[in-house]
Amino acid sequence: MFVEEIVVSAPGKAILHGEHAVVHGKVALAVSLNLRTYLWLKSNSTGKVCINLPNINTFLCWDLSELKQLAPHCCAKREEIKLLDAELVARLRDFVGVTNGNTDTRSMATLAFLYIYLSLFGSGDLPSLTVSVWSELPTGAGLGSSAAFSVCLAAALLATSGAIPAPLRDWDKTSRWCQEDMELINSWAFQGEMIIHGNPSGVDNAVGTWGGMLRFLSGKIIPLSRVPLLRILLTNTKVPRSTKVLVAGVKDKINKFPSIMNPVLDSVDAISCTCEKTLSEMTSQPITGEHYNVLEELIDINQHQLDVMGVGHPALDVLCRTTLARGLHSKLTGAGGGGCGITLLRPETDSVIVQNTIQDLKDCGFDCWETSIGGPGVQQHSALSVKDEVLELLGCY
Missing domain, CATH: 3.30.230.10 (Ribosomal Protein S5; domain 2)
Known part of the structure; x- marks a missing residue:
């Protein structure tokens, strides 16, 4: 040894x-x-x-x-x-x-x-x-x-x-x-x-x-x-869900409406690639507010796409509305149907807003942490x- x-x-x-x-x-x-x-x-x-x-x-x-x-x-x-x-x-x-x-x-x-x-x-x-x-x-x-x-x-x-x-x-x-x-x-x-x-x-x-x-x-x-290292809020809605059931549900929807759902999948792919390009720019040039504007828009669009796929949940809707009321943008992360969501924090986001948002989410019955991604x-x-x-x-x- x-x-x-x-x-x-x-x-x-x-x-x-x-x-x-x-x-x-x-x-x-x-x-x-x-x-x-x-x-x-x-x-x-x-x-x-x-x-x-x-x-x-x-x-x-x-x-x-x-x-x-x-x-x-x-x-x-x-x-x-x-x-x-x-x-x-x-x-x-x-x-x-x-x-x-x-x-x-x-x-x-x-x-x-x-x-x-x-x-x-x-x-x-x-x-x-x-x-x-x-x-x-x-x-x-x-x-x-x-x-x-x-x-x-x-x-x-x-x-x-x-x-x-x-x-x-x-x-x-x-x-x-x-x-x-x-x-x-x-x-x-x-x-x-x-x-x-x-x-x-x-x-x-x-x-x-x-x-x-x-x-x-x-x-x-x-x-x-x-x-780049990005600040986020991570929220656990504590709503249990089955990944297997959610994945099967998306597949059924694609099989039933291929001409509708396949473009949605292509759009999600484009969002991932656009996000990757934006994050790459943020490591090779000065970070601007426009970079964060793009990341926020991508988060909003992607959340709507996930709703279209049928993996949203009322608890996730509450999360998105609660954070948007404070000017923050959120999406589910993972399988959906409950589970967790992430909220992007801009560098200039005031600590009071962050703490008030965390409290708002806890008042909804959720667990919430301020953390970062990319470490x-x-x-x-x-x-x-x-x-x-x-x-x-x-x-x-």
Whole structure:
């Protein structure tokens, strides 16, 4: 074991434009959220492996002897990635008690952790360690919380195994891995996502790994090298919805009215491309009010398009009306039908307006945070660079 203690974090994600249209071969833009998941890994001498998940009041420990019996007979090299080991997954599902009808957050998080841990260490001596994970992201809200968890697990366990270095130097507060190491982190994180979600697109874990903004088209994910950091409000309407049902509904509407809906999809594609061009301009020339005017108009148009697709919801209408009353522009992010929305904040937006808007949305029964999009992906932290309250929740004190 090459690293005995490490603190890492990874961001959540939001879809800026292209929801649902991306399923039909159009461009989507995914961005990192500056709401992060933090992981603290520390070796111990107890002969046990423990996972601490304070967000969901979970603390589990296993003896190394019982985990060794579950380990795969042969493992891939730690520096490589392989196809999901279906046999190991099946053994772990039985061990954790996961059935087809039991996919609660605690069970799936435990399953992903044990799978990556045993895949990386199972061919040798299993290390005794404690992993604590705490997140600023709500679960089940379409904000990439499971992917941020998987990215943190992959980074910390790969560093612990020696497959990748710990990039942090003594004088650094934070540090990031090189491209090659991040590709390995992303590959293992995708394994975790497959265990949790079955057939993920790979977008969420890619955003968690690279951060910034990614262009997603027909299964191809391209990280964009430079994007401006934009302030937003992120609102969770707390209205539950089924992504599967919403996606099926859009497909039915396209099949029923192809001559009407296909131009809508083309228009959504054009919005994603126009937004990408505008954001690129904002990194290569002085940012002007006109740039923000364009971004606001694109948000308004895209929200109407999503309503036409049938994925709006009265709670999202309330969100849009409430923020527009303060001069701010909002759209849903993700599957729609409830869920979350984002509101763009201009640089000159007064803090009083921001706080009043947050209160307005809370009065509607929503959760709301001021945050930003476009920040860094997975990174290692010195303990001094992480907020004290986060370290306390992770059990570092």
